[in-house]
Amino acid sequence: MSSKLLKSATAVGVFVGLGAVTATSARADDLTLCWAAWDPANALVELSKDFEAKSGHKMKFEFVPWPNFADRMLNELNSGGKLCDLMIGDSQWIGGAAENGQYIKLNDFFDKEGIKMSDFIPATVTGYSEWPKNTPNYWALPAFGDVVGWTYRKDWFARPELQGEFKSKYGRELAVPKTFAELKDIAEFFQGRDIDGTKVYGAAIYSERGSEGITMGAMDVLYSYGFSYDNPDKPYELEGFVNSPDAVAGLEFYKALYDCCTPPGSSDAYMSENIDAYKSGQVALQMNFAFIWPGIHADAKVGGDKSGYFANPAGPGGKQFAQLGGQGISVVAASEKQAAALEYIKWFAQPEIQAKWWSLGGYSALRAVVEDPGFATSQPYAQTFLDSMAIVKDFWAEPSYASLLQASQKRFHDYVVAGQGTSKEALDGLVKDWTDVFEDEGKY
Amino acid sequence: MSDTPIDRIAQATPPAVARRITGLSDRSIAWLFVAPSIVLLLAVNIFPLIWTIRLSFTNFRVNRPNAEIEFIGLQNYRRILTDPDIWLTMQATAHFLIWTIVLQVLLGFSLAYLINKKFRGNDLWTTLIVLPMMLSPAVVGNFWTFLYQPQIGLFNYAVSFFTGADPSSFSMIANVNLAPWAIIIVDTWMWTPFVMLICLAGLRSIPDSIYEAAECDRASKWRQFWTITIPLVLPFLMLAVLFRGIENFKMFDLVVQLTGGGPGSVTELTSINLKREAFEKWRTGYASAYAVILFVTVFGLASIYVKALNKVKQR
Secondary structure (H helix, E strand, O other), X not given: OHHHHHHHHHHHHHHHHHHHHHHHHHHOOEEEEEEEOOHHHHHHHHHHHHHHHHHOOEEEEEEEOHHHHHHHHHHXXXXXXXXXXXXXXXXXXXXXXXXXXXXOOOHHHHHHHOOOHHHEOHHHHHHHHEOOOOOOOEOOEEEEOOEEEEEEEHHHHOOHHHHHHHHHHHOOOOOOOOEHHHHHHHHHHHOOOEEOOEEOEEEEOOOOOOOOHHHHHHHHXXXXXXXXXXXXXXXXOOOOOXXXXXXXXXXXXXXXXXXXXXXXXXXXXXXXXXXXXXXXXXXXXXXXXXXXXXXXXXXXXOOHHXXXXXXXXXXXXXXXXXXXXXXXEEEEOOOOOHHHHHHHHHHHOOHHHHHHHHHHOOOOOEHHXXXXXXXXXXXXXXXXXXXXXXXXXXXXXXXXXXXXXXXXXXHHHHHHOOOOOOHHHHHHHHHHHHHHHHHHOOOO | OOOOHHHHHHHHOOHHHHHHHHOOOHHHHHHHHHHHHHHHHHHHHHHHHHHHHHHOOEOOOOOOOOOOOOEOOOHHHHHHHXXXXXXXXXXXXXXXXXXXXXXXXXXHHHHHHHHOOOOOOHHHHHHHHHHHHHOOHHHXXXXXXXXXXXXXXXXXXXXXXXXXXXXXXXXXXXXXXXXXXHHHHHHHHHHHHHHHHHHHHHHHOOOHHHHHHHHHOOOOHHHHHHHHHHHHHHHHHHHHHHHHHHHHHOOOHHHHHHOOOOOOOOOOOHHHHHHHHHHOOOOHHHHHHHHHHHHHHXXXXXXXXXHHHHHHHHO
């Protein structure tokens, strides 16, 4: 009898135990988050430990270096792959991902969880979350605010002998430039100069051909010179806007800056090349996305007080814009773990998590974080980040953005780096390429 | 009755199976053996080819699963063949192809001719010379970007040593005129040993007796070279040209690592351009038409060349 009882009790115990294990595994999912391989991704790994502890879900990460990020991840989305449950995709992907059903729409989820888009920086909501733009259709939660800005060698600028020489040559102080023309003067001043026995150069700017580099760089100047993607009153009308005289002058300026003031062999430079050029003490100025600033500040050779940060200067007409970077976090429609992925987004949207995100080096887009009175002084680059985020513009986010981007990459690189044709010809060619793309899309 | 292991296995085979096997003709058994290979070939080669040809007549984009696929006839082909940018990439490819083959044949044959002579350390030199072709093209591409770096690159310092020019005054991969030569130099460095090995096989296949007979006839070394060596090595040399031609027509990895197709588009070879159309712009139908055109070009040229090769071998 006791033996029977023991067997029954054991069977019940095993049953209950198995049930518990099964219940746990049904609740706890392994979530895979896909993003680019860069410093903020490492910060996110650290941040996500809190989510793992609180939710019981285990996080896995798939990080791909920037030059291959779009290729790899768009392949994944287009093939309906199940590798990624959560995607921190580039802002330009939003149109295609929304229209092709690759991301799930988050409106109902936001409403249910009380997540309000008005709590985030407006530019990041438009840039990272909305499709169609400027409509309340949300496909992502702003995850990482980013923008192109400048880093400069504050210690070199502070040298009395250089200040004196600069003032006698240009009639003004060697200081943070207010216009792109002033920026070029500074870059020319440093180009080929001997500093502490090392030959240094003016500026590291974007010139990369393969992915998006030269477009992200040239657009910073073009926007501030008066470039417009299309007629504000008649969408997709490009003639006279993309190739306006102001835009032509802007592209000429970018080429002049490339020709006069970059280190030798800078024909294919993007984020990492510019970081290398700056950290190795080769250049006085560096164009790059804001994500690099925490790393620059912490660098033993050029960090701390040796470096300063400033937003894109103004163009000749006083306009001042900066290229938007950054990404939103989305739930991949092909994922079988959407409920757990949404849990992650809910957790990530919390103000205390966003505050921790900023403290770890991630640029939060939550207004409660960036509008906190202590934010602007929390880091030496925090104010520059705020100034830059206030003047952002973004590239096309159409479903056909990849074709539009490849066209600008080719036209800009052919003119700026290879020196083929004129600025006007490059932009006229771009109008033709983009018109062809939009014609294929049935926009006319 | 013999009692070999085969007979024992045959006897042990159940009658039903034996009947089934013995009921098959030799031809059927042959088909049975080759069928898996044929099915595999159809699945991984022929079907994708037919599918690509079909897609080339459509506006299909792989990133638009919800869009309607339209049959657009020859529109993709017309757009490709009238696109000046495509012709520029064709020119860049032809420039790369012709110069790499010329240089590799000249250098490869010369090295093979030298290595074919008996001297001390012959094996060691052969091993050292073939080392570059054993490396991964991606590694070679990365490695040469450092060699070509204007400020720290050894290549620039070597040029500076011989010419007196400032090493940082020129950039092999950033200059429009130098970049096409930069990729030719690297490909030649990497693949000349391959041509050398094929030529060496050709040189070593020539019987000594032919040269001995020529010596008896008092033929000069120069005459022996032109009337014995070159004609007998020519089929090998042509084979090397065929291999290198096909390889370089589809060159991708090495050039992407070195220049990414730049500066501008001066080193954008057809394969790089095709990849951009297919996997960056996601114009699947257009890229399929592009791939078909390239396939027909390579297949056509290779067929003509193989016929010429066979004629040379028959002589």
